[in-house]
Amino acid sequence: MRSTNTRSARSRPTKRSVNASATPTQSFHRVDAHLSLLEGAEETGWVEFKTNTRVERIEQDADSVTVYDQNGNAYRGVALIGADGVRSVVRQTYVNDQPRVTGHVVYRAVVDKDEFPQDLRWNASSLWVGPKCHLVHYPLRGGEQYNIVVTFQSRQQEEWGVTEGSKEEVESYFQDICPKARQLIGLPKSWKRWATADREPIPQWTFGRTTLLGDAAHPTTQYMAQGACMALEDAVTLGEALRVHGNDWGKALDLYQRSRITRTARIVLSGREMGRLYHAQGVERLVRNSLWKGRTTEQFYDAIQWLYGWNVDNCLSESI
Amino acid sequence: MRSTNTRSARSRPTKRSVNASATPTQSFHRVDAHLSLLEGAEETGWVEFKTNTRVERIEQDADSVTVYDQNGNAYRGVALIGADGVRSVVRQTYVNDQPRVTGHVVYRAVVDKDEFPQDLRWNASSLWVGPKCHLVHYPLRGGEQYNIVVTFQSRQQEEWGVTEGSKEEVESYFQDICPKARQLIGLPKSWKRWATADREPIPQWTFGRTTLLGDAAHPTTQYMAQGACMALEDAVTLGEALRVHGNDWGKALDLYQRSRITRTARIVLSGREMGRLYHAQGVERLVRNSLWKGRTTEQFYDAIQWLYGWNVDNCLSESI
Numbered sequence: 286m287r288s289t290n291t292r293s294a295r296s297r298p299t300k301r302s303v304n305a306s307a308t309p310t311q312s313f314h315r316v317d318a319h320l321s322l323l324e325g326a327e328e329t330g331w332v333e334f335k336t337n338t339r340v341e342r343i344e345q346d347a348d349s350v351t352v353y354d355q356n357g358n359a360y361r362g363v364a365l366i367g368a369d370g371v372r373s374v375v376r377q378t379y380v381n382d383q384p385r386v387t388g389h390v391v392y393r394a395v396v397d398k399d400e401f402p403q404d405l406r407w408n409a410s411s412l413w414v415g416p417k418c419h420l421v422h423y424p425l426r427g428g429e430q431y432n433i434v435v436t437f438q439s440r441q442q443e444e445w446g447v448t449e450g451s452k453e454e455v456e457s458y459f460q461d462i463c464p465k466a467r468q469l470i471g472l473p474k475s476w477k478r479w480a481t482a483d484r485e486p487i488p489q490w491t492f493g494r495t496t497l498l499g500d501a502a503h504p505t506t507q508y509m510a511q512g513a514c515m516a517l518e519d520a521v522t523l524g525e526a527l528r529v530h531g532n533d534w535g536k537a538l539d540l541y542q543r544s545r546i547t548r549t550a551r552i553v554l555s556g557r558e559m560g561r562l563y564h565a566q567g568v569e570r571l572v573r574n575s576l577w578k579g580r581t582t583e584q585f586y587d588a589i590q591w592l593y594g595w596n597v598d599n600c601l602s603e604s605i
Numbered sequence: 606m607r608s609t610n611t612r613s614a615r616s617r618p619t620k621r622s623v624n625a626s627a628t629p630t631q632s633f634h635r636v637d638a639h640l641s642l643l644e645g646a647e648e649t650g651w652v653e654f655k656t657n658t659r660v661e662r663i664e665q666d667a668d669s670v671t672v673y674d675q676n677g678n679a680y681r682g683v684a685l686i687g688a689d690g691v692r693s694v695v696r697q698t699y700v701n702d703q704p705r706v707t708g709h710v711v712y713r714a715v716v717d718k719d720e721f722p723q724d725l726r727w728n729a730s731s732l733w734v735g736p737k738c739h740l741v742h743y744p745l746r747g748g749e750q751y752n753i754v755v756t757f758q759s760r761q762q763e764e765w766g767v768t769e770g771s772k773e774e775v776e777s778y779f780q781d782i783c784p785k786a787r788q789l790i791g792l793p794k795s796w797k798r799w800a801t802a803d804r805e806p807i808p809q810w811t812f813g814r815t816t817l818l819g820d821a822a823h824p825t826t827q828y829m830a831q832g833a834c835m836a837l838e839d840a841v842t843l844g845e846a847l848r849v850h851g852n853d854w855g856k857a858l859d860l861y862q863r864s865r866i867t868r869t870a871r872i873v874l875s876g877r878e879m880g881r882l883y884h885a886q887g888v889e890r891l892v893r894n895s896l897w898k899g900r901t902t903e904q905f906y907d908a909i910q911w912l913y914g915w916n917v918d919n920c921l922s923e924s925i
């Protein structure tokens with residue numbers, strides 16, 4: 286959810302409000318998004334939350350699904366939506382594929398406006414690219430904070446995961462970049478470090494009364510900045526599929542997967558290509574520059590129309 | 606030089622006449638193209654041809670280049686244009702890089718109109734794609750002949766080169782395709798077989814008074830059908846560079862490489878991606894289909910405008 290225009294999610298932005306805005310994207314802080322979703326779920330009165338509850342086993346019969354947690358407690362329902370993230374137990378149960386570690390490492394930090402360089406306080410998502418690395422910064426919460434996200438191709442063998450970052454490590458990768466971008470590296474007091482991975486897109490998410498959603502269905506690299514967006518689109522689409530099929534779960538879960546698999550695979554595969562473009566070196570770098578140079582804003586938007594043109598009215602279709 | 610419209614090259618087509626036609630591409634038989642070029646070169650009276658002459662060694666000084674053939678004969682000139690193909694001795698002398706064998710094998714044959722299936726005699730370049738393989742056919746010489754080009758990903762370790770094809774081998778790769786396309790495989794009496802390769806694009810073609818041109822400069826896979834086209838564009842551009850620099854070879858050879866390296870690298874890299882798209886399987890195949898389905902002719906042409914929009918008036922530019 287990167288943006289050329291920012292706004293707090295406290296006003297509960299929907300995909301519709303995003304599409305209606307002057308620029309095709311908006312960004313918001315994930316905490317705000319989470320709170321909006323939580324409030325919305327609570328308002329319905331239909332959602333029960335369980336924390337400290339790890340699903341470990343799944344059983345299905347013709348009419349129901351039962352999951353068992355780490356304490357052996359059973360939860361029975363008419364369907365199971367596995368939205369359990371990149372290390373999904375639900376995916377592991379039905380697909381059991383391996384992650385594809387990229388070797389690309391992301392460092393992220395949030396910096397308050399006052400500490401952020403005056404000459405970079407642009408109300409836009411900004412990208413600096415270099416061989417095997419890039420930097421992104423964009424305002425959060427109406428410009429009160431700035432998110433700094435830097436990525437580099439690691440010198441060492443990486444394993445998928447998130448840890449505390451080290452100032453020394455991140456600095457060592459950005460020695461040779463131009464001073465204007467370089468100044469960002471020194472700002473954060475602490476960094477989080479993600480060694481990224483994705484998985485090959487799969488042709489089936491629905492297994493009986495169980496389906497996958499979000500990162501469990503389509504873990505992706507961060508290059509398209511669409512991981513959470515896809516999870517939200519999934520949820521809207523599943524809702525629509527249930528609506529048009531009058532809550533027939535069998536039909537709805539099938540329509541849901543058919544509507545989502547191609548689109549999310551395109552985003553996952555595009556993410557890989559974006560990573561390659563951002564980090565291009567040598568002659569490939571010249572080609573990348575020639576692709577971008579002189580492009581009008583309109584041409585840029587046209588090229589991502591397939592991405593941002595999605596909305597609830599066209600979500601039940603196999604080829605968007 | 607594949608086409609949606611055909612025409613004999615005996616009338617000496619130029620890039621200009623191609624651009625002026627209703628469709629953005631034309632195809633012609635390479636023998637006809639070679640004859641046109643030969644006649645044109647002979648007409649000038651400035652070109653001397655030597656057959657059975659293999660350049661083996663190159664020497665340069667401040668004012669001249671000398672090449673030595675297999676018999677030790679020396680040829681001295683003001684400049685050397687290494688247009689000696691995929692195994693260029695000139696490139697080997699100055700660059701000495703390795704080919705990148707793709708494992709993709711191309712079979713090609715020309716079939717007379719009468720033997721070509723009535724239901725496939727389309728006046729268009731036609732593409733059939735499948736997992737790890739594809740077929741292309743298009744008319745030659747105004748529809749008197751048809752070119753059949755089929756490609757598959759080899760089961761064995763390949764080495765770059767061209768040999769006689771085997772009917773049994775090519776048939777073994779196209780067992781499962783639909784009958785309409787399948788019938789093409791049985792037609793040719795003999796096939797030629799290319800195990801394809803390309804090379805990484807390089808940032809320098811000009812070394813003193815020597816430069817590279819055509820496949821020597823940018824060997825490519827066949828997926829964009831642009832190998833010979835790029836060689837012709839190179840030649841036109843080099844001519845223009847010499848013209849604007851009043852035959853100052855130093856300046857002209859530099860302008861020539863700056864005008865050509867990015868564009869030809871884009872074509873070489875696009876060729877790799879095209880091969881991947883054509884041969885997609887699994888979910889990637891669904892994504893490929895969604896990209897093509899419902900595209901208008903205009904959208905297809907727009908997407909290759911960068912390729913076919915080239916002409917002699919815009920050839921001296923770094924970013925086309």
Ligand SMILES: Cc1cc2nc3c(=O)[nH]c(=O)nc-3n(C[C@H](O)[C@H](O)[C@H](O)COP(=O)(O)OP(=O)(O)OC[C@H]3O[C@@H](n4cnc5c(N)ncnc54)[C@H](O)[C@@H]3O)c2cc1C
Pocket residue numbers: 286287338339340341368369370371372373374391393479498499500501507510511512513514515516
């Ligand atoms: C560096 C980085 C940058 C990113 N940038 C962007 C961006 O700009 N825009 C964007 O849209 N996305 C971005 N993303 C992606 C985004 O964070 C994810 O796509 C999103 O969080 C996925 O949501 P989810 O609900 O599917 O999974 P998660 O957010 O991972 O939630 C999964 C939940 O399931 C719970 N869980 C896991 N296993 C079990 C179990 N066995 N039993 C019970 N509960 C379980 C977890 O505790 C967690 O609460 C980025 C990601 C990274 C790493």
Ligand SMILES: Cc1cc2nc3c(=O)[nH]c(=O)nc-3n(C[C@H](O)[C@H](O)[C@H](O)COP(=O)(O)OP(=O)(O)OC[C@H]3O[C@@H](n4cnc5c(N)ncnc54)[C@H](O)[C@@H]3O)c2cc1C
Pocket residue numbers: 606607658659660661688689690691692693694711713799818819820821827830831832833834835836
């Ligand atoms: C299967 C296949 C399909 C193709 N389809 C298309 C297509 O549809 N459209 C398209 O535009 N292109 C296509 N091509 C590419 C096209 O054939 C080449 O790009 C083109 O022939 C390159 O021309 P060139 O003059 O650079 O090299 P070449 O045609 O290879 O000519 C090089 C010349 O240099 C000579 N030579 C080599 N070494 C020496 C030496 N040491 N001393 C002296 N002379 C030497 C050779 O004998 C030869 O005459 C295809 C290629 C293949 C393999």
